[in-house]
Amino acid sequence: MTITLHHLRYSRSTRIIWLLEELDIGYSIVEHHRDETTNRSQDDLFAIHPLGKAPAVDVDGRVMMESGAIIEYLIETHGAGKLGVAPGEAERSAYLEWMQFTEGTLAMPVLLTMLGPRFGGLDKLPLLQGFVGGEVTKLLDYVDAHLEGREFLLESGFTGADINMEYLLELINLTGMLDQRPNAKSYLERLMARDAYKRAIEIGGPLVKLPG
């Protein structure tokens, strides 16, 4: 099986570098860059997938996108029992729930919080600010409460669901919102301390482009 990851700098696609490093399987990377002005993907990524989204992975000539689906597929095909929870295992439903929660529920309010300042500030749109602020607070409280006494999202240990989750926590941590949520904060620190995560950052660069 040949795996080519289309990696967009400063994006979710670092998740897949991290996963591939955790699984220790061979892959190649094609690097793509955001447009300097719009911060969006450019033609080179649209040439790979009609949505121009990253991560996109070419597995034996078939391109797929959606981080959670890619993570599950690569674990299913290359995990050799690691990092996933197979059908019939005790934490299967929790695994699916957390894997989907990240992009299905948490991503939108986190990203609106992060993008707000770039578009003039959510405070200019008080109804939207109220909705987004309330959502993000509720969801982060939920994650923090879940992590009380837990090392990772699942009792059975580190899985692909943790890899999917990390990007959003790393983003929201920049706002200081994890400072009052010690379980989520120490969980994030645990994830970022993993050797494979550090290798992914060396290979793909940081998740966020900080000003300056």
Ligand SMILES: N[C@@H](CCC(=O)N[C@@H](CS)C(=O)NCC(=O)O)C(=O)O
């Ligand atoms: N739900 C998708 C979201 C993919 C996505 O929106 N990726 C962003 C990078 S973080 C992207 O490609 N942005 C560039 C653009 O849309 O122009 C996933 O989890 O993979």
